[in-house]
Amino acid sequence: MTQNTNQKKNYDFEFFGKGSEYFAIMIVNWLLTLVTLGLYYPWARAKRLRYVYGQTALNNERFHFAGTGKEMFRGFIKIILFYIAVMISYMVLLKVVKLPLLAILFLYLAFFAIIPFAIHGSFRYRMSRTSYRGIRFGYRGNRNEIVKKFFKWVFFTIITLGIYSAWLQMNIRKYTHQNIRYGDVEFSNNANGGDWLLLNLKGYFLTIITLGIYSFWWQSEIFAYYIDNMRMTKGEQRIKCSSTATGGGFFELLIVNFLITAFTLGFGKAWADMRTQKFIFDNVKMEGDINIDEIHQTEDEYTNAFGDDAMDFFEIDLA
Amino acid sequence: MKNTIDAKYYDGQSSAPLKAIVVLNDRTNEFHLQIVGEISFVWLLKDLQFEQYGHILEVRNTNYSDAILKIDDKYFSEKFYTAMKQSNSIDIHTRLLNLGLSKITAIAVCLLGLIVLAYFYVLPPIAEKTAALLPESFDNEIGNLFMDSFLRENNIDTTKTKYLEQFAAELDLKNRNPLRFTVVKSKEVNAFALPNGQIVVFSAILENMESFEELVALLGHEASHVNYRHSIKMLCKNLAGYMTVSLIFSDVNGVMALLADNAQRLHSLSYSRSFEQEADEQGLEILMNNKVDPNGMVKLFEQLEKESNIYIPKIISSHPLTKERKDNMHKIISESVYEIKSNDKLNSIFEYIKN
Numbered sequence: 001m002t003q004n005t006n007q008k009k010n011y012d013f014e015f016f017g018k019g020s021e022y023f024a025i026m027i028v029n030w031l032l033t034l035v036t037l038g039l040y041y042p043w044a045r046a047k048r049l050r051y052v053y054g055q056t057a058l059n060n061e062r063f064h065f066a067g068t069g070k071e072m073f074r075g076f077i078k079i080i081l082f083y084i085a086v087m088i089s090y091m092v093l094l095k096v097v098k099l100p101l102l103a104i105l106f107l108y109l110a111f112f113a114i115i116p117f118a119i120h121g122s123f124r125y126r127m128s129r130t131s132y133r134g135i136r137f138g139y140r141g142n143r144n145e146i147v148k149k150f151f152k153w154v155f156f157t158i159i160t161l162g163i164y165s166a167w168l169q170m171n172i173r174k175y176t177h178q179n180i181r182y183g184d185v186e187f188s189n190n191a192n193g194g195d196w197l198l199l200n201l202k203g204y205f206l207t208i209i210t211l212g213i214y215s216f217w218w219q220s221e222i223f224a225y226y227i228d229n230m231r232m233t234k235g236e237q238r239i240k241c242s243s244t245a246t247g248g249g250f251f252e253l254l255i256v257n258f259l260i261t262a263f264t265l266g267f268g269k270a271w272a273d274m275r276t277q278k279f280i281f282d283n284v285k286m287e288g289d290i291n292i293d294e295i296h297q298t299e300d301e302y303t304n305a306f307g308d309d310a311m312d313f314f315e316i317d318l319a
Numbered sequence: 320m321k322n323t324i325d326a327k328y329y330d331g332q333s334s335a336p337l338k339a340i341v342v343l344n345d346r347t348n349e350f351h352l353q354i355v356g357e358i359s360f361v362w363l364l365k366d367l368q369f370e371q372y373g374h375i376l377e378v379r380n381t382n383y384s385d386a387i388l389k390i391d392d393k394y395f396s397e398k399f400y401t402a403m404k405q406s407n408s409i410d411i412h413t414r415l416l417n418l419g420l421s422k423i424t425a426i427a428v429c430l431l432g433l434i435v436l437a438y439f440y441v442l443p444p445i446a447e448k449t450a451a452l453l454p455e456s457f458d459n460e461i462g463n464l465f466m467d468s469f470l471r472e473n474n475i476d477t478t479k480t481k482y483l484e485q486f487a488a489e490l491d492l493k494n495r496n497p498l499r500f501t502v503v504k505s506k507e508v509n510a511f512a513l514p515n516g517q518i519v520v521f522s523a524i525l526e527n528m529e530s531f532e533e534l535v536a537l538l539g540h541e542a543s544h545v546n547y548r549h550s551i552k553m554l555c556k557n558l559a560g561y562m563t564v565s566l567i568f569s570d571v572n573g574v575m576a577l578l579a580d581n582a583q584r585l586h587s588l589s590y591s592r593s594f595e596q597e598a599d600e601q602g603l604e605i606l607m608n609n610k611v612d613p614n615g616m617v618k619l620f621e622q623l624e625k626e627s628n629i630y631i632p633k634i635i636s637s638h639p640l641t642k643e644r645k646d647n648m649h650k651i652i653s654e655s656v657y658e659i660k661s662n663d664k665l666n667s668i669f670e671y672i673k674n
Contacts, residue, residue: 016372020420027427028415034430034567047412054370054377062372066384133336134329134385183334295334297385 010059011239011286015278017055019271025051026270042076042305043069045312053130056281059292067129067305075125075305079313086110114310116150117143121307123176128302132182133292138299141179149175166200167193177230183295190229199225216254217247227284234295239288245279253279324395328354331385341390345402350378352388362388364406371396431567438563446555450548455496458551462515469519476502476522482672483520489665490535490609492542493601500538502672508623512541514550527622531662531669532606532615539602540616546601549594556591599644603651610660613652620645 029044046069053065086107093103120143127137153171156164170191177189203218224243232239257272328339338355350362362380370377376396378388390396403409415423479502487500498516505521512518518541528534544550590598599616606613624641 024416024420024423027420027423028412031415031423031427031430032412034434043412050370054372062370062377064370064377064379064387131385133334134331134387135334136385293335297332301384 007289008287009289009291011288011292012059013281013284013286014057014060015055015274015281016057017052017274017277019268019274022051022274023267023270039073040069042072042309045069046072052277056277058132061133064131065129066131067125067308071125071129071303072305072309075307075309076313078306079309082114082310083313116147118307118310119150119172119176120146121304122311123179123307124302125305125308127180128299133295135183135295135297136299136301138181138302139176139179140181141176146172146175163197164193166197169193170196181299182232184298185232185234185290185295188231188233190231191225196225214247216251219250219254220245220247223250223280223283232288232290234290237288237290239286239290242285242287243283244285245283249279249283322395322398324390324392326352327389328352329385329387329389330354331383331387339388341388343395343399343402345398345405348402348406350388364402365408367403367408369399369403371400434563434567438560442559442563443556446559447552449559450552450555453551453555458514458548460515461551461554462513462517465513466515466517466519473503473505476504479522479525479672482668486531486534486665486668486672487538489662489668490538490605492538492546492605493608494542494546496545498542498545510537510541512544512550514545514548516545518542518545524623525672527625528619528669528673529622530615530618531665532612533619533622534615534669534672535606535609535611535665536602536616536619539605540598540619541602542605543598543601544590544594547594547597549590549598553590553594595644596647599648600651603648607655607657610658611662611665612659613648613655613657617645617648617652620648 025047029040029047032040033044046065046067049067050065053063056063089110090103090107093099093106097103120141123139123141127139130137149171153164153168157168170193173191174189177187180187199221200218203214203221206214207218220243223245227241227243230241232241253275257275260268260272260275322343322345324341324343326339326341328337329335330337337357340353340355342351342353343349344351348364350364350367351359352362353359362378366380366382368379368381374391374393374396376390376392376399378390378399380386390399400409415426418426480500483500483502487498492498494516496516498518501517501519502522502525503519506523507521508524508527510518510520510524518538520537524537525534528537603613603616606615620641
C-alpha cells in the first residue's frame with residue numbers, strides 16, 4: 001500500500017500553550033500539593049507535562065503524554081528509598097566502621113553512579129509515555145551499555161582535565177537519540193564533541209569580547225547545533241531537521257522573558273515558559289519524505305518512572 | 320435528543336486517521352463508535368480519559384490506551400463534560416481548573432493568607448510544645464555534635480578556661496544540669512551557650528570587661544538560655560518555619576538540607592526577642608541571688624554597645640534593641656529589693672582571667 005516515497009511532505013509544528021492556562025494549572029498544582037503536604041507532587045508534575053505535550057502539535061494533531069501521577073509516585077518512592085539507603089550506608093561507614101574518607105567517597109560515587117541509570121530510565125519512560133496519533137515513541141538503548149560508556153567517558157574527561165566533557169555530552173546525546181523510535185521511524189543524531197567544543201569556545205570568547213551581547217547568538221548556535229543534527233529515517237524515507245532561530249530571536253525571547261518574570265515577582269514565569277516553548281517549535285523546520293499517515297505501532301509500553309523522577313529529584317538537566 | 324457526531328479515530332495500530340460516527344448515550348453512560356467501513360463497538364464512560372483543547376475533544380480509553388477519538392464540536396464537547404461529571408469521572412484537578420483563573424487565584428490567595436497567619440500564631444506554640452517533648456539527651460547530642468566541629472576550628476585558652484571554671488563554681492547559676500565553661504582565643508566579641516550546657520566565652524569579650532559583675536551577668540544570661548532550653552526551642556521553631564516555607568514552594572528536597580544547615584549554625588542562632596528578655600531577666604535574678612550588684616548586667620550591655628562602634632559583635636547585632644533591654648533592666652532593678660556583698664574571691668579570680 002506504500003505510495004510514492006520520494007514526494008516532499010509538509011511538516012508544520014505549532015505550539016498552542018497559553019500563559020494564562022499554564023498559570024492556572026500551576027496554581028491548582030500548588031494548591032493540591034499544599035493541602036496534601038507535598039504528596040500530590042508527582043500528580044502535579046504529570047498534569048504539567050500533559051498540558052505542555054498536549055499543546056504541541058504537528059500538522060494539527062497534538063502530542064500526548066500518557067504518564068500518570070501514580071507511576072511517577074512509585075518512582076518517587078523508589079528515589080526516596082534509594083536516598084535513605086545511601087544515607088544509612090554513609091552513616092554506618094562514618095560512625096560504625098569509622099572510615100570518614102571512604103564514607104565521603106562512597107556518598108559521591110553513589111550519587112554520581114545514579115546519573116547514567118537516571119538518563120536511561122528517563123528516556124525509556126518519557127519516550128514510552130509520549131505518543132502522537134496513537135503511535136508511541138520508544139527508547140531502545142541498552143542500560144548496561146550506556147552505564148559502561150558513561151563511566152568510560154567520565155574517565156576520559158577526568159584524565160583530560162575536563163576537555164573531554166564536550167565529547168561526553170555529545171556522545172550521550174548521540175547514543176540516546178539514535179535509540180529513539182517513533183513507531184517504525186528511527187531517530188539519529190550527528191553531533192560530535194569536536195564541533196561542540198569549538199562552537200562553545202568561540203561562543204565563550206566572543207561573549208567576553210562583546211561584553212555579553214554575543215551570548216544570544218551563542219545560544220542560537222547551540223540551539224541550531226541541537227536541531228540541525230537530528231535525523232529521522234523510515235526505510236528509504238528521511239526527515240532532516242533544521243533550526244530557523246536567530247540570535248536576534250533569542251535576544252527578544254530572553255529579554256522579554258526576563259522582564260515578564262522580574263516585573264511580576266516570578267508569577268509571570270508561566271507566560272515566559274510558554275513563550276519559550278512556542279519559540280522552540282516555531283523555529284524547528286523538518287524537511288523530508290516520511291509519510292506521517294503511515295507509521296505503525298512498534299514500541300512497547302514502559303511504566304517505570306524511576307529514572308525520570310531521579311532526573312527531577314537530583315535536578316539533572318539534559319537539554 | 321441528538322447526540323450523534325462525526326469524529327476522527329486513530330486505532331493505535333497505525334497513524335492513519337479513520338472516520339467514525341459516535342453516539343453518546345448519556346442515560347447508559349456509553350459511547351457507541353462506528354468506524355466507517357469497519358467495525359463498531361462500545362466505550363463505557365467510566366473507562367474514558369479526555370483532554371479538551373477549546374472545542375476539540377480527545378478521548379482515550381484506559382483499556383486501549385493508544386486509540387484516540389477526536390471530536391471537534393462545541394455542543395458535543397460540553398455535553399460530554401456534563402456526562403463525565405455526572406458519572407464522577409473527572410478528577411479534582413480538572414474540576415478546580417474549570418472554576419476559571421480568577422476563582423482559582425482567589426482560593427490560592429486565601430490559603431496563602433491562612434498559612435501566613437498560622438506561621439505567626441499557630442506555629443510558635445506548637446514548636447515550643449514539640450521542644451518540651453524532646454528528651455534532654457537530644458540537647459546533649461546536638462550540643463556535643465556542634466562543639467566537636469567548633470573546636471576543630473577554634474583554639475581553647477586552657478589557663479583562662481580553668482579560671483573561668485573556678486569563677487563559675489563560686490556562683491549559683493540555677494542550673495538543673497551541670498554546666499561546662501570554655502574560653503576560646505578569638506578577636507570576636509561573642510559568647511554563646513549550647514543546649515548541652517556548654518558555655519563558650521570568646522577571649523575578646525573578657526578583655527573588654529571592667530568588673531567581675533559583668534562576667535557574672537554574662538554567665539547568668541547564658542546559663543538562663545541553657546536552663547530554659549532556648550536553643551532547642553528556636554531550633555524547633557526554625558525547623559517548623561522552614562518546613563512551612565518549603566511546603567509553600569513545594570520544595571521537598573529543601574527540608575533535608577535544612578536539618579544539616581541548622582545544626583551547623585547553632586552558635587549564630589539568633590534567639591527571639593522574648594527569649595532574650597527571659598534570659599536577661601533570669602540572668603538578673605542570678606546576679607541578685609548571688610548578692611552581686613545587678614547593675615553588672617547594664618554595664619555588660621554598655622560595654623558591648625561601645626564595642627560595636629569598632630567591631631559589630633554578634634551578641635549585639637542579633638538583638639538590636641539594646642536600649643529597650645537596658646531600660647527593662649533598670650526598671651526591674653529599681654523595683655527589686657536586693658543585697659550586695661563584696662566578693663573578694665570572685666574579684667581576684669576575675670583579675671586572673673583578665674590577665
